[in-house]
Amino acid sequence: MKKFLLIVALTGGFYISEAAVTSWGINNERCIFMQQEKQYKKIKVSEVSKEAMDKIKAGYGSYTVKEAYKAEDGSYKLVLSKDGINTTVTFTPEGELIKILD
Template sequence: MRKLLFMLTITACVAIISPVKAYINVSGIIIVQEKQYKKINVSDIPKEVLDKIKKQYGNYTINEAQKADDGEYKLILSKDGIDNTATFTSAGDLIKIY
């Protein structure tokens, strides 16, 4: 019972602290990273996707672009010296800003 409570506590801490998913199996904790992004040039984003993003966030500057294997984009957007990270679908729809 103590071992189970310890494993649950560690799993909760890992889930809160890092952007990874943690799973428990019989032998211990397995940590699986959610998604890998690779840095790309902004010009590598398809024009129709970039146009859709700029339509909503045209007053932001895109400082950095990254792309996941499934086509999802992670962009570093800047406005008035403040950076925001946003993820978009492969079609240019907003998923999340953080």
């Protein structure tokens, strides 16, 4: 537990949204590995780069972009809608698909 608190203290208490993975290291020491999810800030749909939007429209032209978010690394998280069903998708700054979240 002390190591976990130390990790939290050293990271400044950042929000960790991914699950922690526990394994056993050398001399049976318990190791906890955590991964921090990217933080996205809401932006206007019109603020998505033209290059990315053109590529996204080529693959998802029948969808409407309802919301847009951008991470510090330039990647986008978009809420796409079709037939009343919303789907959240992440894209690279160039508009390449990274992951469909739901």
